[in-house]
Amino acid sequence: MDHTGRGWDGETLDLAAYLGRISYEGDLAPTVRTLRALQWAHAEAIPFENLEAALGHPVPLDLGALQDKMVRGERGGYCYEHTLLFAAVLERLGFGVTGLAARVRMGSDKLRAATHALLLVEVPGDEGRWICDVGFGEGVTEPIELVHGAESARNGRRFRLERLTAQEWVLRSARGVPVDDDWLDLHAFTLDPHYSADYVVINHYISTHPNSPFVGRPVARRPDAEVLYGLTGTALTARRADGTVEERLLEPAEVPKALDEVFGIRLGPADTAALVTRLT
Template identity: 50%
Template sequence: MTWNGEELDVEAYLARIGYEGEAKPDLETLRALHRAHVASIPFENLEIMLGRPVPLDLAALQDKLVRRRRGGYCYEQNLLFAAALERIGFSVTGRGARVRAGASTTRAVSHMLLNVEADGEQWHCDVGFGADGLLEPILMREGVDVRQGEWRFSIASEPEGVRVLRTENSNGWFDLYAYTPAQCLPVDYVVMNHYTSTHPKSSFIRRPVLQRAAPEVRRRLTGAQLTLTRPDGSSGERDVPVSELRDTIVREFGVELGDDDFAELIRVHYAGA
């Protein structure tokens, strides 16, 4: 099996995301699993901030995201999701994307998303893009335009088979990332992960980032700045003092660090704040 789904403790995973009922390889189940995963497992890069490697083997992913109830970034989240889908009986293919959000130049292919077959259609799934990401699968088809909760998403096409996932904000359509039909295998994500978690130019090694998507609000903690954004374009920002940081991480993102890990995070990244 491509995604090692046979090694997954599927009951523990379904309990982690709060999914109840029978899990079948159909669109209804796919939508429910995607929603539940996004709602339950936040985006975060805290292992990198603590100076640790980011292992992508399924045993490590289950230990971190399921047993210890932590979050993770795109490779961790989508590899776990792919294993769960494969175990349930879905056909899953990996894809790689160039992130455009916040980019002024062309970036390398460094984001992971999934192509999942359900009910005779190909679906774009991604539980690992953070606050701006999809809440549910979207048809992997040019011209698709959907609302998910209060958010709007679409897929545009460009030359040479490139597709672009976009979301709408107060200034109009905003490109999130672009991808092609080229297949990626787990080993490709190992290479991408090495760059993303270690390269000096990677944005993920600079400061703590936690994000969470929800139907009515997008939450981000970047460094010490907490931002809540709503579909009407309104947003609120505030600096989180160190004295409130631990409670904020738990309340807004559901991430609980042990005492030693939290003390190290403060020492390395918030000293003097």
């Protein structure tokens, strides 16, 4: 067991329960093929959601709490929760795992704090280094090799990595029908290592500060084979690969049902009532 705080507690992971949660029965050898299959299964099964922060609850990041919530409790989480759970899985299977932090852009040039967590994964046998971004919530369902210009494309959703400087990389998303100059900057990151202790500090700001985009309103995302479903406040969206978006505004009382039926997120009675009250 790693007592230095530099590891991801993979040895304490309930691997069988996690694999059952994501309905994965494939190969577990630490290969690129396994990495791709695991990331897709994780993204499809475990939704992105911020409901603990939206309701004013603590967001613990220890592996035991993450497993209780996201694996046994069949809930989702946001970037720190997804990233730390997936890091433990990959470490347990024999991948090399380094935590990273990114500055969210979403098309803006404004310098923001590095508040997003993602992973740099090394595959044994010199099969390259890969960016795994399981917790961004924008449908990044495949690892992308850390090579300038590398792309991933699944179900019509395209992402590209580009090197901006000697230290900085950017992840971009194609907007609608692919054309060479129609890319949206999602976030920028460096390869400076980050650890669980770093994420705990950043998570405190994101889950409690009144200026955080995740405090006070529910946000959820879930990709399937054709559509990226989203919920922000009471706005329910379905975004297709061609860039078309269908949006419907829900009544506050309809939001818990949408969370259940669209995202697979089931709240208890007390949280359901609190969410409807907050939205009202």
